[in-house]
């Protein structure tokens with residue numbers, strides 16, 4: 001499922017490639033541990049805090065938790081996600097065994113969806129049979145009108161050849177949702193893979209063509225020798241899309257993505273593609289306005305509609321359909337897809353157990369229906385109360401930080417505080433749940449249930465176009481281990497699932513919670529005030545509220561940050577992209593410093609040590625703990641290209657070595673290798 005481009009998450013979406021990010025292992029310890037909130041056994045005290053704090057805090061945990069075959073990355077977020085999978089399984093099994101679930105109730109739908117996913121006998125027997133009507137219609141395409149008809153049909157079941165479409169608030173009128181047309185059409189995770197000449201990209205392109213060939217051959221519609229040629233044609237189409245696409249760094253600038261137009265204007269922009277037909281087919285013939293995120297890309301689509309042969313388009317659509325749904329078909333399809341996206345792209349060597357994959361799919365497809373029963377059983381009301389208190393204290397601390405800033409002008413400070421005070425907060429779960437009554441889930445074949453859920457989701461999206469914004473809406477389910485800031489809503493959102501140890505621990509001392517979820521809250525809040533946040537006002541409109549002087553000062557302030565992250569090296573020759581990750585790095589700096597000051601206020605001078613660590617030391621240790629992880633080289637390489645977040649080690653080590661209190665707390669001396677002179681330490685917030 002597509003994560004909106006403009007949401008600022010605390011970490012990359014765990015299910016980055018939905019069907020292949022299967023993460024699992026046996027449950028070895030409960031995350032709701034009553035054991036120590038900071039466990040010294042997880043540290044590696046042979047390393048000094050002044051050499052590598054990340055390893056000092058996490059070294060033994062990392063040593064003792066070698067990455068399992070089915071993971072490409074495993075850390076605190078994934079551990080929680082894994083525990084969640086077990087909790088969800090119990091809920092789903094209860095749903096299946098429930099005697100009194102009514103026809104068409106959410107519980108019955110959950111039970112039917114889950115059961116159909118576990119029915120491997122039917123799945124193996126049917127292979128691609130349930131998709132036959134779609135294949136047949138694609139083969140019958142004769143002209144561009146047919147092509148657009150099939151494109152619209154595929155998009156309505158969340159298969160996205162050519163481009164994405166979804167609804168989001170109008171950046172310049174945040175009260176209204178408008179249709180967003182977004183670049184897409186490629187099967188590799190980033191345009192650069194098609195265009196870069198480095199060895200890794202060349203290898204991936206070759207493997208990708210092989211993968212397309214294999215998948216097409218499996219359908220039985222192509223002979224192996226002909227499939228290879230067709231795969232190259234598909235690769236050519238995708239390369240054209242890649243060339244017309246914006247880079248990820250360009251897409252960080254919301255002004256560059258704002259091109260609101262009417263249907264007539266869109267038709268003029270890209271005359272060879274019949275947009276009238278398209279919008280009629282997706283159920284919105286009277287669409288008022290559309291935001292075309294990348295006009296050059298859309299122009300190219302128009303040109304390509306005519307320059308590419310109908311036969312090539314047919315193959316391209318066929319591949320898109322099968323690539324999207326391979327994970328819900330027989331094991332030969334599943335394995336082939338995993339072999340490329342799971343193993344070659346991410347380094348995993350084993351698929352997760354089937355039941356875990358089905359738990360994840362059920363949770364993803366029936367999002368809030370699952371969320372409702374999840375929070376009823378697992379989300380304690382007291383977590384919400386403690387969170388309200390934490391957020392209140394963090395807000396107060398950020399307000400003080402804003403007022404003391406040397407780089408922000410006084411008039412802008414007033415606006416910043418105003419914006420801060422209007423930040424909306426969502427904790428745990430939505431007040432109003434999504435209505436699933438029109439969704440049809442039955443005991444039909446698994447892939448048809450997935451198609452049905454996807455179609456339900458697509459229709460819901462389209463129905464929102466041109467309508468007023470529903471402020472109660474959530475963009476993440478309660479069972480997601482993540483958090484986000486949404487600039488259009490000016491809100492921070494913390495799903496129930498992240499409010500568990502090590503992020504949030506109701507039995508732990510304040511230092512641990514401020515170092516964990518406190519730093520996450522601070523991170524999300526400061527997003528409202530950084531180089532992207534300054535472009536959105538308190539009502540979520542794209543309207544800069546900084547003076548030119550603020551912008552210049554901020555650039556000066558953050559320039560060394562770009563250099564610092566650029567210089568952070570991995571695997572010998574790779575480095576973080578300081579520009580791509582700038583917004584997230586600023587937020588990490590903000591999170592650490594704002595939450596620390598909020599903690600100091602609650603401590604009121606209490607320096608009592610627990611397990612030999614002072615509260616301030618525990619704060620930094622807790623912060624390091626939330627980012628501990630194992631990551632495979634392939635995954636790290638992929639993320640350095642795509643992820644707006646820096647790798648975990650940089651997320652810990654860079655902010656702490658620029659934090660004055662850290663030096664005092666751990667007695668770091670000039671002779672320590674990571675020592676930074678006080679006047680060279682970067683301070684943004």
Ligand SMILES: [Zn+2]
Nearest residue numbers: 008009010587
């Ligand atoms: Zn963030």
